Amino acid sequence: MIAAIPATSYLLLAALLFSIGAFGLLIRRNPLIMFMCIELMLNAANLTFVALATELGDINGQTAVFFVLVVAAAEVVVGLGIIVAIMRRRPGATADDLAELKG
Amino acid sequence: MLAQVDTFVGPEVNWFALSPLIALVAGALLMMLAGALTPRWPNGLYALACATTAGTAGALAMVQWDDITDNGPTTLVAGAVAFDTFSMFVTILICVSIILVAMLADDYLRGTPNDGPEIYALLLTAGAGGVVMASANDLIVLFLGLETLSLALYVLAASNRRSNRSGESGIKYFVLGGFASAFFLYGIALVYGATGTTNISEMVVALQNTVDLETPDGLALAGVALLLVGLGFKVAAVPFHIWTPDVYQGAPSPVTAFMASVAKAAAFAAMLRVLVIALPFYRDDWRPVIWVLALLSLLVGSVVAVVQTDVKRMLAYSSISHAGFLLVGVEAAGHTAGELDPGSGMSAVMLYLMLYSVMVIGSFAVVLVVQRHAGGDSSIEAFRGLSMRRPAIATAFTVFLLAQAGVPFTSGFIAKFGVIQAAVDVDSYAIAVIAMVSAVIAAFVYLRIMLTVWTGTPAENSEPIRVPLAVGVTIAGAAVFTLFAGIIPGWLIDATDTVTQYAR
Numbered sequence: 001m002i003a004a005i006p007a008t009s010y011l012l013l014a015a016l017l018f019s020i021g022a023f024g025l026l027i028r029r030n031p032l033i034m035f036m037c038i039e040l041m042l043n044a045a046n047l048t049f050v051a052l053a054t055e056l057g058d059i060n061g062q063t064a065v066f067f068v069l070v071v072a073a074a075e076v077v078v079g080l081g082i083i084v085a086i087m088r089r090r091p092g093a094t095a096d097d098l099a100e101l102k103g
Numbered sequence: 104m105l106a107q108v109d110t111f112v113g114p115e116v117n118w119f120a121l122s123p124l125i126a127l128v129a130g131a132l133l134m135m136l137a138g139a140l141t142p143r144w145p146n147g148l149y150a151l152a153c154a155t156t157a158g159t160a161g162a163l164a165m166v167q168w169d170d171i172t173d174n175g176p177t178t179l180v181a182g183a184v185a186f187d188t189f190s191m192f193v194t195i196l197i198c199v200s201i202i203l204v205a206m207l208a209d210d211y212l213r214g215t216p217n218d219g220p221e222i223y224a225l226l227l228t229a230g231a232g233g234v235v236m237a238s239a240n241d242l243i244v245l246f247l248g249l250e251t252l253s254l255a256l257y258v259l260a261a262s263n264r265r266s267n268r269s270g271e272s273g274i275k276y277f278v279l280g281g282f283a284s285a286f287f288l289y290g291i292a293l294v295y296g297a298t299g300t301t302n303i304s305e306m307v308v309a310l311q312n313t314v315d316l317e318t319p320d321g322l323a324l325a326g327v328a329l330l331l332v333g334l335g336f337k338v339a340a341v342p343f344h345i346w347t348p349d350v351y352q353g354a355p356s357p358v359t360a361f362m363a364s365v366a367k368a369a370a371f372a373a374m375l376r377v378l379v380i381a382l383p384f385y386r387d388d389w390r391p392v393i394w395v396l397a398l399l400s401l402l403v404g405s406v407v408a409v410v411q412t413d414v415k416r417m418l419a420y421s422s423i424s425h426a427g428f429l430l431v432g433v434e435a436a437g438h439t440a441g442e443l444d445p446g447s448g449m450s451a452v453m454l455y456l457m458l459y460s461v462m463v464i465g466s467f468a469v470v471l472v473v474q475r476h477a478g479g480d481s482s483i484e485a486f487r488g489l490s491m492r493r494p495a496i497a498t499a500f501t502v503f504l505l506a507q508a509g510v511p512f513t514s515g516f517i518a519k520f521g522v523i524q525a526a527v528d529v530d531s532y533a534i535a536v537i538a539m540v541s542a543v544i545a546a547f548v549y550l551r552i553m554l555t556v557w558t559g560t561p562a563e564n565s566e567p568i569r570v571p572l573a574v575g576v577t578i579a580g581a582a583v584f585t586l587f588a589g590i591i592p593g594w595l596i597d598a599t600d601t602v603t604q605y606a607r
Binding site: 018021022025031034038041042044045049052055056058060061064068071074075079082085086089090100101 | 243246247250254257258261264267268270271272273274275277278281282284285286288289291292293295296299300301348349352353
């Protein structure tokens with residue numbers, strides 16, 4: 001059996017992933033990359049759930065992850081649908097090009 | 104380690120108590136199925152089916168309301184869903200809004216490729232998500248409701264494929280909404296770590312047992328902060344409001360009306376559930392944050408609205424300032440959260456949401472009529488001289504704007520009075536004064552629109568503005584309600600007074 005990694009390490013890793021996702025979303029301009037950053041943030045939350053569930057010896061945190069996975073999958077469908085619809089009208093559009101609405 | 108489950112025993116489900124929710128979901132699914140299997144329905148029938156479904160759900164919610172006032176609140180589905188007047192009030196509000204928005208959408212969609220069951224099914228799905236948010240007694244259930252509402256709204260915002268603006272509005276809403284959802288979820292995970300549960304009832308008990316330790320729990324506080332960020336985005340409070348003006352302006356007008364009513368009501372219901380009902384033990388930690396959000400929303404919302412030239416954008420900023428007023432009510436509720444006497448904050452917020460939803464749908468209905476006539480232009484110039492071309496519409500618009508400004512004898516006055524009184528009741532004088540000052544600034548915006556409507560002369564090419572029957576009925580109904588609730592508000596205030604009897 002491998003040596004147990006303390007839950008804190010998982011939590012720190014999750015916090016790091018979440019920050020990378022949040023930061024990436026703010027600085028990247030490609031809609032697809034921004035979209036991937038959101039997924040990264042959701043998965044960081046998932047990792048937190050699993051680590052905490054193991055720490056607490058409670059199964060509810062692990063079941064929560066399955067719900068989140070379904071939500072993330074649904075979000076992919078909707079998000080990609082919207083991105084495809086936009087790219088059809090404006091091929092190669094970045095977040096900076098989407099600036100018709102401002103004021 | 105993790106408990107082994109040998110036999111699965113499903114929870115007992117009181118199906119009838121869930122009937123409003125089931126009606127909404129079943130209506131959405133049936134519309135999609137029947138719409139796919141049958142040839143095009145006659146004009147208006149899709150909207151009628153949508154409105155009927157929402158009406159049924161609303162009527163069922165009223166039946167449940169009577170049951171709750173007789174037998175007291177309880178929880179359903181193994182404690183996952185709360186069955187209380189609070190959730191039923193929001194359900195009724197959402198159903199009324201769906202009916203009004205369906206009537207607007209009908210005319211908007213005629214003759215476009217979108218004229219089918221999809222938009223209406225999405226309205227119902229979003230409504231069901233909002234109902235789940237309001238009645239969730241578990242943070243994961245609340246998250247699922249939030250996502251159901253949001254995902255449907257992203258599609259609705261981007262639904263006009265012939266317009267660049269609609270797509271842009273959809274993607275902006277999607278990216279920032281997803282960002283907010285991720286924050287909210289991470290907050291749930293951390294609160295789960297601190298309390299060992301995502302169930303609101305168990306959370307309250309768990310916190311009650313640990314609160315005597317007097318040691319602030321970093322994990323829980325970080326979780327509360329992240330939840331606040333997520334909720335702040337959803338209710339469009341400054342500084343998390345950046346998406347609001349763009350999304351409101353770009354989305355089709357009926358969808359904007361839907362966002363400003365249903366999405367806002369559901370988000371505030373979720374905020375009250377999470378903060379006031381689930382986390383009263385951290386009330387001294389989250390209340391100052393709400394105070395600051397309220398202050399910023401009130402001031403930024405009303406000041407920035409003044410310099411806008413597009414009426415939809417003005418209404419978007421005014422919705423931010425309305426969110427500020429609602430946050431004043433949430434802040435007031437925070438003073439007495441978790442105590443036996445819940446104070447008047449929560450009922451003031453509920454009353455505000457109900458009245459605001461109707462007046463904002465009315466306002467966007469007028470915008471829809473004018474915008475359609477002006478070929479999609481919703482700038483303030485398009486409203487010039489509206490009174491000479493359509494006096495009735497101009498009068499109704501004036502009623503809505505006066506109500507939004509909070510003029511006496513309109514519902515807006517009752518709403519604003521409610522939250523400010525709730526704030527004064529708990530000695531939150533500073534924020535009450537700021538709210539009143541911002542109401543004065545915001546009044547300038549509404550007066551500016553009214554001035555354009557009543558004094559300007561219409562442009563040369565003014566053909567008569569076409570007002571379809573359904574839209575006319577919506578505008579008239581909303582205007583009558585706005586005046587009626589402003590003059591005889593007693594029954595509505597009595598109804599909202601009971602929403603503080605929540606289950607947990």
